[in-house]
Amino acid sequence: MKIAVIVMDDFIINALVAGIGLALLAGSLGCIVVWRRMAYFGDTLAHSALLGVALAVSADILPILGVAIIGIVLASLLYWLEKKQDLSNDTLLGIMSHSALALGLIFLSVAQKQGSNVDLMAYLFGDILAVSREELVWIYAGVVLVLSLFAYLWRDLLSISVHEELARTDGVSVNRTRFMFMLLLALTIAVAIKVVGVLLITALLVIPAASARLYSKTPLQMVMLSMLFAMLSVVLGLGASLYWDAPTAPAMVVAAAIVFFVSSVVRSRR
């Protein structure tokens, strides 16, 4: 009995630590996503993650690595296509997003038929309660890497979010900064896949940032508040899911949405 309690504590702590790591990334990068209207781009990267999982299964590496690799490849491809194509950006993303999702589903089903033990639902909606120590190490390697690069790029990212043309005349390399941010987003998706899965990660990018916008006067304030709101959503969601035995990732997203609606109401009453 006592052993069971300890084991349970352990996986809850792992889940909490993983969730907070993701919240730090999603909260901060989410602000840029909101400022630059990249929600659909985030969706596209997330949908491609299933391909990454399929790749990881066939190459027998950790899913987080497969997802990171595919995300980086897709981000580069999108960056290149954006410059070349006459199609509008959202059409391009529409094509890539759903083709990547469909391809991923097919590859995973092939892998399943060949007898590999892949739980599709775990990748669509995350499986935070099954995060292992090894995965936790990889998640935090991602968190540290992405947050340091984010801090390094912060001024340029802010400049191009405010006004690309002005940033360019200030000597900011707009294209390089955009591309770097796409890569950071790809890495964030990789961190997120175990925690909230491919279908709900965009929610964690967008909703806490939207809540934070209501109370911020400066960009940095918004980033800090957004990280705080994201952590709050993760903790509330995890708690609710344990208490009511609800699926964890959806509970986190619902918690984020409740935080947003409560903030909106509080804000509009003042």
Added chain:
Amino acid sequence: MEKNVLLAAENLGLKRQGKTILSDVNLSLHESEIVTLIGPNGAGKTSLIRILLGLSEASEGKVYRRADLRIGYVPQRTTINPVLPLRVRDFLQLGARYSDDEIAQVLEEVGVSHITDSAIQNISGGELQRVLLGRALLKRPNVLVLDEPAQGVDIIGQQALYKMIAAIRDHHACGVLMVSHDLHLVMAATDQVICLNTHVCCTGHPDHISEHPEYLKLFGDALDGMAVYSHVHDHEHELDGAIVCTHHEDCSHRHG
């Protein structure tokens, strides 16, 4: 290249999808000189500016930029992304870090020190224009490039704006390259007018240009049916619209 030339274009040409946008454009901007670029819509004014700024490439010709060139650029009437919380103060800090004193000083110079801590999305179009000008000045530019600064500003406002730009030129000793589609109000302060319509139609001192046949061909028809009304004012307006009496003590109009 002469020593006091800051920025010059030599035989500049631009083709986009087979269409000629600029051809054989020559111009030069000297120290403390105000050059006004005029021309109808689609004449290639903004394309030319973008090439001079290094934002896009020309298909032919050369751009000369003096080695110590610092360009302050004020874009065409623009909006700032509304989802980003940003005070005027933060906006001015984007390019580089400036002290509170520097920011206060420059906002004072462009006449909008009262909005330092306002959200940039909440200020008026005219105020934003001045903030953008202030932002350009913070870089201590030796060339100031203004794309249609008078767009959407009424006549009185334009006058004040042009006076301010002339004062900035005198104070900072920078060359000014300005795009405009309005000749008449620019003429007072400008040293050289360049009339562009894909190629340079004509150039000259503003006193001469309105008699130039190429200019008349371009704007003659459009100006037909319009007349210039000569106001006889006995007062002036300050920036905030307040009336300032300029004649005698017992003026008859009401003061606001």
